[in-house]
Structures are given as structure tokens and as C-alpha cells.
Amino acid sequence: MLDDAKVRGALMVRDASVEFAGLKALDGVSLRLEPGEILGLIGPNGSGKTTTINAITGQVPLAGGTVRIGERIISGLSPRKIALLGVARSFQIVRLFNNMTTLENVETAALARGDSRRIARAKAEALLHDFSLERHRDDLCGTLSYGDKRRVEIARALAAEPSFLFLDEPAAGMNVAETDALLDILRALPAERGLGLLIIDHDMSLIMRLCDRLQVLSSGRTIAEGSADEVRTNRDVIEAYLGSGADD
């Protein structure tokens, strides 16, 4: 099953374009994600954040541009192939296997990569521990609370031992305590597992506290890049969020 070993190197998106029936959802976006860093992808609704993830993971085809991991071009491969090359993601709307237990959900991701039953079970148990989900180990995922479901989804993505992990609004629907607990877990991930983490979220305080670097999209284009402070004071960003003339 693992004919492709994971490729080493940074994830690089070059001039990616995506069109939906002639409408440009992404218009030449470039992005670089290094193993071990946390990149925040922000922007107003409809700016192309989720589309960027969909394009990298192969769920929507690129109209132009390339996606590479190190020297290996991954754009054009099937979502399954890309997943096996070490790219994992979570979804804005949680997509769990609702009639399977929490443990089985996490296990499935490890099994799909070719792990044995024993190893997959051990990995899943360890992840449930990391995410404080042990008490839901044998509960069907459909019965979990919203916050728990989101954590299961992240644990499941990690069970595949990805080199790059994309989280689409991981804290949506969580209360403050849950968000803080998640933040602690996420902050430690890149160093612990040597993975590159890309996060989309509307919660600016979460993004600002978590990310090493931010990239701002608007109407399918990159309008700013840099540290939290650089982005916060950028005129284009203020304009994109608040509309032009906001400071008049």
C-alpha cells in the first residue's frame, strides 16, 4: 500500500489558480509551508482560504500553477495519493465516521496508511490520550459533543502521521476553555511531530496567538504576508476586512 514513501521538504504552492464555471476562486496564489512551522491563512469570507486547501489536497483541480513537496510535484494526483504522501486535513464541517467508535475513527486513518492492527491501535490510544478523549474511546462518534468531534477529527488526521496538516476552523463551535486546551495541543504539534501546520480560522486572537507567520487572502489573491504585527497594521488588510474608506 505504501509504494510512495513520504517526501521530504517544504510544501510549495506556485501561482495556483482555481476556477468554478469561469469564476476565479483562486487567482495565482503562492504559498510556502515549512515542516515545523505554523502558518495562519486568513481573509474575509469567500477569499479562497478553503479553496486553497482543497486545491492542495486534490479535491478541486487546479486551472493553473503547481503544488510540490520538496522536488515532488503533487498537483494532479488523486486526493488519496496526496494523502498517502503525507498531507492530512480537517474540515470546516466535521466529517467523521459517525457509526464507528472514537477509537475506530482514529484507527482507520492509521490502517489506511498500511499500519498493522496492533500498531494502529497503539497509535490511536496514544492520540486519544493526547486529546483527552479516552472517556469517549468506545462511544459512537455520532453521539459526541461538537467540540469533541472536532478533536477526534484532528486526532484522526494525526494518526496518518502527516508531514503537513491543514486545519479548517479547528476551534469553531468550541467554548473558551476548549479553545485554550486545543491551542496548547496545536502549539506543541509542529515541534513534537516535525510537521507543518496550516490553520484557517476567523478567531483572530487564536490565530495571532498561535501562528509564526500569517498570509492574508482577498478575492483569491495574496494581499499580505508576515508576522502578526506586520499583518495587523497593513493597509490592504484593513481595507479588505473593513472595506475601502474605513479610515476616512
Next chain:
Amino acid sequence: MDFAIQFIINVLSLGGAYALMALGLVLVYGILKLVNFAYGELIMVAGYTLHLVGGSPLPWLVMAAVAVVMAMVAGLATDYVAFRPVRAKSVTAVLITSFAFSTLLQNAALLFISPRPRSVPLPEIFSQSVMIGGMPTPMRDIITIVAAVVLLGLFAFLMQKTVLGIAMRAAATNFTMARMLGVPANLIISSAFAISGLLAGVVGILWIGRIGTVAPAIGLEPLLIAFIACVIGGMRSLQGAVLGGFILAFIDTTLNYTLSQDLLKFRDAFTFSLVILILLWRPEGLMKGPASGQRT
């Protein structure tokens, strides 16, 4: 008391056969959200294989094994011929290709074997009886119950404890997500068809064991039974299919015992009326299964 034992054995043996039939159908449906209308022909293939190897000196169990293997091969062929080439394109296309494959197999049997029923070899034990609670009970009923228990047990083990089973359940809940995690879709689908063929093959032998002959249209009734059992139990749930099979058998057997000779001709009308009532009460079937029922 005697009557009760007799009744229970009847329900269990008929229900076991119905449950296995329904399971084979719903297994493929669960993953692809498509009904395999060529499912009945897998039973036909098992029957004709048994007929064709009937003249050989092989022991009966070997012949039966060959018949089951041929049903599995036919199941895999259904995937490759009727489903895989058009699967991604449209539901309607698959509906038609699976009907076409069913017709093709039936007509091949008409043309190359015979339109008339052909006998199949059956071991002595199928026509023997044992006394249970003072009533003569056909051995084939006992064999059916044992076979159903063994197969349902093996099936439950496969789905709960093996990598293939977990992957199949994941694929049945959310096919797209399973693929995204790296579950090999084609392998999972082919496995589902092969297991579906295995169940059809065993049921085929038990079913034909009741009649003693095989004819080209023999698959129609099992297909209908399986379909109705799935609808009663809930199309999205494996347990539902098994439950539906036993409920349908319970209804059929009860009617067999209670209807007068004149009314017995119309048994199916009574059965279907009850099925309609069940569906009015629970339109999605008795067991709901995973929340997302759309094709993914």
C-alpha cells in the same frame, strides 16, 4: 409446545436464509449507495455450477465449495462489467448496466443450458428429518440455521475485528472521506462484491436445497426478498438487513400457519400490506444507520 418449537425452527431457518440474502445486497449498497440488481443471478450461478459439476465423482462438499467460489467470481465480474466502468458517471447508468448484466446471465443460462429446471445434486441429509420435541423436522432447516449462525458470526467478526472490515465500514459511512484518508476504494468495493457473492452462493445452495432444481429465473425471488428485508430493516444498516430478514420470515411463517387454505394463495398480498404498514410507521426502515445517506 410442539407447535411453538416447530414455529421457532421455521422462523429461524427461513429468517437465516433471508438475513444472509439481505446482507449480501446491503453490503454493496452501503458502500456504493447503489442496488445491485444482478444479485439474484449470483444465486443462479451457484445453482448451475452445482448442476454442472453434479456428474463428477467429487464429494458433495467440494462441489458446494466450487459453486460458492463461482458465485464470488460472478460477484467480482458484476463489479468489473456493470459497475466499475460507469460508477463515477451516473446512478441511472449503473442501474441499467446492473439490469443488463442480470439479463445477460439469465439468457446465457437459457441459451447454453436449458429454459427448463435442472436438477442439482444434494446430499442425503437434505431430505432427512430428525425428531425435535416430538415433531419431525427437516434436516435442511437445521443446516440452514447452523449455516446462518456461522456466517453471521464470521461476518460480524470480519466487520469488527479486521482491517478490511473497518475499512469497509468507514467506506460505507463516508466513502469520500475514507478515500481521502487513503483507504483504497477499488479494493474495498471489489471485496464487498466478493463477500456479497459468498453470501449469495451459500444462500443459493440452501435455497435450491429446498426446491431441488435450478432454473434461469431462480434469482428473482431471492432478490425481491433481500430487497424487502433491507427496506424493512433500513437500507443503511447491516444489522438492519439481518433484522429485516428475520422479521420478513416471521411474517411469512405466521401467515403460513394462520391463513386458511383459500387465503394462502394471497399470502404475498398480506405480507406486503404489513410491509407497507411498517414503512408508514418507520419510512427509513427500523434501523437508521449513518446520518449521511447520499451518494458520496
